[in-house]
Structure formats: C-alpha cells, structure tokens
Amino acid sequence: MATGRRLRRLLGGPQATLEAAPPQPGAGRGSVAERSPPADAATARGAVYVNAFRPLEPSFSSTALRTHPLRYDALRDERTRPAEEFLVNSRLRRGDVEFEASVAAYFTQPAADVPPLVGHEGRRGVAQVALPPSVPLRLAFDETVARRRSGRTYTGDPMTLAYLATILRVAYGITGRAGDLALRATPSGGGLYPVDVHVAALRVDSLLRATYVFDPLEEALWQTGGEATVDALLGSVAAPDEVVMTSSATALVLLVARPWRGMRKYGARGMRHVFLEAGAIAEHVNLAAAALGIGSVDSSSFYDDEVHEALGFDGVFEALVHAQVLGVPD
Numbered sequence: 001m002a003t004g005r006r007l008r009r010l011l012g013g014p015q016a017t018l019e020a021a022p023p024q025p026g027a028g029r030g031s032v033a034e035r036s037p038p039a040d041a042a043t044a045r046g047a048v049y050v051n052a053f054r055p056l057e058p059s060f061s062s063t064a065l066r067t068h069p070l071r072y073d074a075l076r077d078e079r080t081r082p083a084e085e086f087l088v089n090s091r092l093r094r095g096d097v098e099f100e101a102s103v104a105a106y107f108t109q110p111a112a113d114v115p116p117l118v119g120h121e122g123r124r125g126v127a128q129v130a131l132p133p134s135v136p137l138r139l140a141f142d143e144t145v146a147r148r149r150s151g152r153t154y155t156g157d158p159m160t161l162a163y164l165a166t167i168l169r170v171a172y173g174i175t176g177r178a179g180d181l182a183l184r185a186t187p188s189g190g191g192l193y194p195v196d197v198h199v200a201a202l203r204v205d206s207l208l209r210a211t212y213v214f215d216p217l218e219e220a221l222w223q224t225g226g227e228a229t230v231d232a233l234l235g236s237v238a239a240p241d242e243v244v245m246t247s248s249a250t251a252l253v254l255l256v257a258r259p260w261r262g263m264r265k266y267g268a269r270g271m272r273h274v275f276l277e278a279g280a281i282a283e284h285v286n287l288a289a290a291a292l293g294i295g296s297v298d299s300s301s302f303y304d305d306e307v308h309e310a311l312g313f314d315g316v317f318e319a320l321v322h323a324q325v326l327g328v329p330d
Helices: 001-012 037-051 067-075 082-089 097-105 111-117 143-146 161-172 227-235 261-265 269-292 305-310
Strands: 127-129 174-178 182-184 196-199 210-215 221-224 251-256 295-299 320-329
Touching: 037 261, 097 261, 111 182, 127 227, 143 210, 161 196, 161 251, 161 269, 182 305, 196 227, 196 269, 210 227, 221 227, 227 305, 251 269, 251 305, 269 320, 305 320
Parallel strands: none
Antiparallel strands: 127 221, 174 182, 196 210, 196 251, 210 221, 251 320, 295 320
8 A cells, every 4th residue: 555655646646745664674774775765866766667657648539528738748848859740731621822822922923923033043162163074874774773782882982973963863854845944864843943962072083072062054163162062061961970971982972951942832841752752863873873883872970060060051931951961882
C-alpha cells in the first residue's frame, strides 16, 4: 500500500510529494542511505520517474473527444515537431480559396510573363567564366544507372573544366525552348526554378579555387567568392575525412534554394517543390558524374549557419538545402 501511495503521489495525485528513500537495513549512522537526498536531486529523480510513465497517444482514432491537451500530447508532446508540422502545413486541401487564387493569378497577365524572366538577373558575381563545350556522354542510360555509386574516397587529382561544365549542363542546363520560356534539364514547379546551383571549385583545371554560381542562360559561372570563402565553406563541413574525403575532392556542388520564387504561387506547398527539384538536380549530377567516371556522393553533413555565413545567405530567403561532393575516384 505504501508503494502504491508513493506511486500515486509521483504520478501527480492531489497531494503529490516526493519522498526520500527509506533507510536500508543495517545502514550505519551517517551512511548515504540514511540521509535524505537534496531537494533538487529528489525533484530530478521524481521527474524522471513520472516522465517514464507518461502516456503518449499518437492517434486520435480511439475517441471522438479531442481535447486540447490530447491534441498537444499526440502532435507536439513537450517539444515542437517542425518536420511533421511542415507536412501538415503544406497539405493541399479541397476548397482552399487562397491557394487557388494564388495559382490562378499566374495564368493572367502580367504574372504569366514571370517564368520567362527567371534567370535574367544580370551580373551575379565579381567575374564571369565562360564554360567550354560539354564532353559527350556515350554511356547507355541503363549502364549509367547501374554504375552509379556513392564515391567517398578520392585521389586528389584535378578535374577538367569541361567535365564540370558537362555535369552542370546535365543537372540544370537549358535543353530547349517553348516560345520565350527556357526549358531546363530538371523539371520545376510552374517553371519558376527556385534552386540555384553553386560550385566550390577545389581542384578544377583552369578555374580559380573559389566559389561560383551556375548561369544556365549564359552557360557560364559567376565567381561569388575567393579562397577565403572556400576555406570557410570547408570548415563548415561536419563529416570527417574518414567518412567523405572532402580534402581530396575536386568540387562541391551546392544546391541553394530561394523558396519564395515558388511559394509566391504555391504557398507552403511550394517548399515541397523546392526539395523535389533539388533531389532531381542531385540525381542528374550523380548520373552525369557516373557516366564521366567521376566519383560523387550526396551529403547533408554541413553546419547550416556556418555555410550561410560563409556564402553570405540569410538561411531563410536563400538557403543551402543540399550538397554533393565530386572527386576523381580512388
């Protein structure tokens, strides 16, 4: 009965108190067992015990009564859950007038003129580097897919600029036109292309060790930073060389999102489009690298705030969403 009363008190009964452990048989005067623990230790022990028995029900299917505490316990617990909340907040629901009106506006003038203007931003860096012609990819598609592997070890040898140009064009280059609209290798929600492909050139022949952004319309790279930017970027990588040999890589491909390009039309659902587009670009990079015999690996091992500081992004309106490492395979 005493144990039951103590449990009820610990679980939050009307007169809940925290009791000290009783003295152990045979314990001498002044022993640890004889003394009550400090109040803070007793409180911590009681909190751990109570939390260990705290029920959490992730489903509402068992009852039609959904009190606010139940919703809080099922969806949030004590903490926020931003990943799940993103899925909930970006759902498309029938009868969403705001969503429908926002999308419909893009089929009227002047909003219909926006997609053809995407990419026409003028000067985007301190210098422009024209890209050489691409290297023909003669490997069959099925063989390219079969050959694709995550390559994490590299020789430290350089890669040619022509190889890098080929990878960038396959990933996000212009492949055709529909009137004034430039069509790219990767599909994009509404043709708004909210993802930019940045490159940190580490060992690329005839290219300075610096950071660049790919301009698909001009088929060029704009230099956005120098060696100090590259060093700061490498310092933000979380994975050690034992996992991915970044120190021996030829280049880093950085997929940088400007989500409001798509969210102005699609709202929170536009963020889903950003991630889908980044994934498609990344796979094109991997397949092009495989066809060229270049090693590639997808990596999320970077400290976001440090990357954004290095590249001069605010992390919200312009943010790194994915990265890839390229290198000559060992």
